[in-house]
Amino acid sequence: MCSQAPSYDAERVLVQAGPAVARHADRIAADLRRQQGSFGTAVGHGVAVRALALAGAGDLRALPALHRLAEHGGLPYMRTEARIMAALPPAELTAVMLTRLRRGGDDYHGNTTALDLLALCGAAAAPAADDVARRLDTPFAYDAMRVLGRIGPPAAATADRLAAYATARDQGPGGPWSRRAAWAHWKVTGDPTLALDVCGAAVRSGTASHGLPFLADLGPLAAAHAAPVRRLMESPGAWTRTYAAHAYWRITGDPEPAVPVLLAEVDPDWTGRPDLPVPEAVRGLGEIGAPAAAAAPLLRRILAQDERLAQPWENVRILADRAYVRTLTEALERIAPGGAQQS
Template structure:
């Protein structure tokens, strides 16, 4: 169960660190792995000798679900190991996990720009573009290549590469990343306008939300998608509408309708995302307080979460609920 402990491992960090120290000196890699990631998840740098030891036998990045734990560590500690592995083979299996860690670090990942730029030319171009966007303007050297990817002038290799039908699946994230590294959103908004014109507006809603008022020209399309038959699209449209216009009136009922008071962890339903967006809206979403409180006070674990990560999933959803209630201004905020 320790592998699922997450932040709950913090009170036991000294014991875990001591046991890991013993295992580094007398290696038992399987047990070391089970202890290393819980210690990493609380940001404890005493895990680094164990991670270095594990990396001798296999790449640390094989399991993408470990990315949040690794990202909890200070970038300065883990970057040398991560850069070494990414640099050794930008196309290696598992690089998606390493790139997820870099994306979580944002600007702190800037020292890894050479390795990320190399990944931009391979099968992990989508993930690399997302990292560049999170790094922001320190990654300005990538602007030209991102523009080519966003406009379809070039296409990276891989299963969605030059021989695939249709456009590359990463054009939208490349356009978003271009806007973030340059500070100029004109190219991205042109790309998204083309999607909207061709009836693919649902695909660009998260990006329009990120642009906020700068995407005001698309409010009509966003408003229409509030009535989409798909729950995920309605939630994304409600969030984009609020971010672009600052008007919660049509957004809150849509988001509230997407919050299932009996949600059991099934990933097919957008309940956690709707909860998070309600919290971002704050006091105007006060009507959501009773259902959020009911969800928070339940004793039932998330039955549909993957068993290995069920406690972690429950902990994450609890933090989402308490954060939303705090944002709304509830006295029950954790």
């Protein structure tokens, strides 16, 4: 299947196919071994294509090649494409990304992509906590905070530094950085006080949508901020309205005002433009579940379309469409169990 120097288009499909390649995994693994050579050390383009294809199917046979690629800079640099590897078990993915962090130096894409994937690993990324914490003194601090927050209590040693960022004692950049630092401080310590103060103040200002996702995560702990959050549901900004509706529901448990706001952002003709919060609105409706039943017919109609996205770059369109289909399907299953099969 893939031993005869596939074309660029064929390689792109192979890498982005995900679980669909599982039935060909033995042939891909055998071809990967040939590409690696007798010593198993080659790290060229052919190795990367086959290793990523296996990784997208969650096949552990990809790991030795991924480690070699991480050492020699052969992993994908775009976050969208790199997330293919998230199909691997989080502990194994953490080990690969830790190698990438340690070999990446000051490279922008190498650091931000590795940190993005480590954040997806959650608590399983704990072995990388010290290496991630070192990025708090670099331009990659914002991404590092997200990872530390997702790791949680095993990253508690970073609590003072996060608090310093959150309160700007540390000459931290402030703004969104302060809010993420405060959120991460809560996640690593279990104490929500700082996060409620910093993110609540941002939301009360009426201009800071960046505080809303963190208040949503705090849920009922943020009840004192429900009123300003609700006011932001009438903001002129689509992202702010979407974040506010989701946060209001998470804080209060009341879906009635949130569902119409979220549903209004689900454009059936969305082309994939990243400046519109369509997937976020769909996810929010899915989290609400059955009380968002009014959204089910629209989600089914979008799923039934032959083509959904025209905007993403050609080399990641399959990935983007697959992610959107997954978002729609998961939301519909939570709103109307079994409903995705009716589309």
